[in-house]
Amino acid sequence: MTWNLAGFDLPAFVRSTLDEDLGAGLPGGGTDVTATSVIPADARFSGVMDSRDACSIAGLPIAEAFFRALDPDAKIEILVEEGAQVTPGTDLMRLEGNARALLTAERSALNTVQHLTGIATMVRAYVTxxxxxxxxxxxxxxxxxxxxxxxxxxxxxxxxxxxxxxxxxxxxxxxxxxxxxxxxxxxxxxxxxxxxxxxxxxxxxxxxxxxxxxxxxxxxxxxxxxxxxxxxxxxxxxxxxxxxxxxxxxxxxxxxxxxxxxxxxxxxxxxxxxxxxxxxxxxxxx
Missing domain, CATH: 3.20.20.70 (Aldolase class I)
Structure with missing residues (x-):
C-alpha cells in the first residue's frame, strides 16, 4: 500500500490504536481473548466491507493498514476511490486472510472509516x-x-x-x-x-x-x-x-x-x- 499523508505517521497510528484495543501493557492485556479462544489459529475468512448509507468515502487505505498490520499476507482489494460518492449497498473493500487477525483488526478499521466517511459526507452536504x-x-x-x-x-x-x-x-x-x-x-x-x-x-x-x-x-x-x-x-x-x-x-x-x-x-x-x-x-x- 502506498497511501501516505504528510505529517501523519500511519504505522504509529495503527499500532497505538490496536494496542489500545488489545490492552497492551495492562495486566492480562495484549491479546484478543475472544478471537484466540473461539477461532482456530489456522482458520481463514473472506469479507466484504460495504456502505449502508449514501456517503462520501474516506479512510479505506487506513483500514487496509489495520488488517495488514495483523496479517501481512491478507488479500485486500479496495473497490472505490477515496472521495467517491456511493449509494447504499456499495461494496467498498474485499479481503481474505487469517480469521483471528481480521476479527481483531475489524473494529479499529471500521471505526476509522466510519468516522472519516462521516466527515466527508457532511462536508459534501455543505458544499452542495x-x-x-x-x-x-x-x-x-x-x-x-x-x-x-x-x-x-x-x-x-x-x-x-x-x-x-x-x-x-x-x-x-x-x-x-x-x-x-x-x-x-x-x-x-x-x-x-x-x-x-x-x-x-x-x-x-x-x-x-x-x-x-x-x-x-x-x-x-x-x-x-x-x-x-x-x-x-x-x-x-x-x-x-x-x-x-x-x-x-x-x-x-x-x-x-x-x-x-x-x-x-x-x-x-x-x-x-x-x-x-x-x-x-x-x-x-x-
Whole structure:
C-alpha cells in the first residue's frame, strides 16, 4: 500500500490504536481473548466491507493498514476511490486472510472509516448546500486530539478545503488576543512586526475592518455577521484581502452567507459534530 499523508505517521497510528484495543501493557492485556479462544489459529475468512448509507468515502487505505498490520499476507482489494460518492449497498473493500487477525483488526478499521466517511459526507452536504463555486468551504481546528491530520484529510475527500493546520502556520488574531493587545490594530501590528507572514484577523464589527487592514492583516474573518452585514463588510474590504464568514453557519444558512461575496466560509461542525457513516463488514468462513 502506498497511501501516505504528510505529517501523519500511519504505522504509529495503527499500532497505538490496536494496542489500545488489545490492552497492551495492562495486566492480562495484549491479546484478543475472544478471537484466540473461539477461532482456530489456522482458520481463514473472506469479507466484504460495504456502505449502508449514501456517503462520501474516506479512510479505506487506513483500514487496509489495520488488517495488514495483523496479517501481512491478507488479500485486500479496495473497490472505490477515496472521495467517491456511493449509494447504499456499495461494496467498498474485499479481503481474505487469517480469521483471528481480521476479527481483531475489524473494529479499529471500521471505526476509522466510519468516522472519516462521516466527515466527508457532511462536508459534501455543505458544499452542495452552499452551491457556490466562487466560495470555498473550510474546516477549523475543532478536531479530536490526535486525529487532526486524518479529519482534515476527510474534509478534502468531501470537497472542502483546510484552514490552517495548527497554531504554527498562520496567526489568527481573535477577540481574546485583541483584548490583551488593547485593540485590533495593535494586535495585528504586533504579529506583523514579529515577522508573521499570514495574519488572519477576526472582526465582529464593521468599524474594526479598516484598523485591521491598515495594520497589515492579510485576511479577515468576519465573525457572526448576518448576510446584510457581510455584504457591507465585503464591499468595504473591496478585494484588498480575502474574506471569510464564520459563526452561525449551518446547512440552512450557508448558501445565503456564501452569496454575500466572501471568499471563504468556515464551519467547525464539519469535524466537531459529523455523525459516523453506517458502514459494515461481513465475514464468511473459508
Amino acid at each position: 448546500a452552499m452551491d457556490n463555486p466562487d466560495c470555498t468551504l473550510l474546516d477549523t481546528r475543532k478536531t479530536i486530539p490526535g486525529l487532526r491530520h486524518l479529519e482534515k484529510y476527510a474534509v478534502r475527500m468531501g470537497g472542502g478545503n483546510n484552514h490552517r493546520m495548527g497554531l504554527w502556520d498562520a496567526a489568527m488574531i481573535k477577540d481574546n488576543h485583541i483584548a490583551v493587545a488593547g485593540n485590533v490594530g495593535e494586535a495585528v501590528r504586533r504579529a506583523r512586526d514579529a515577522g508573521v507572514k499570514d495574519i488572519i484577523c477576526e472582526v465582529d464589527r464593521i468599524d474594526q475592518i479598516e484598523p485591521a487592514l491598515e495594520a497589515g492583516a492579510t485576511r479577515l474573518l468576519l465573525d457572526n455577521m448576518e448576510p446584510p452585514t457581510l455584504r457591507e463588510a465585503v464591499a468595504l474590504v473591496a478585494g484588498r484581502v480575502p474574506t471569510e464568514a464564520s459563526g452561525g453557519i449551518n446547512l440552512a444558512t450557508i448558501k445565503a452567507k456564501a452569496a454575500t461575496g466572501v471568499n471563504y466560509v468556515s464551519v467547525g461542525r464539519l469535524t466537531q459534530s459529523a455523525p459516523a457513516a453506517d458502514i459494515g463488514l461481513d465475514f464468511t468462513p473459508l
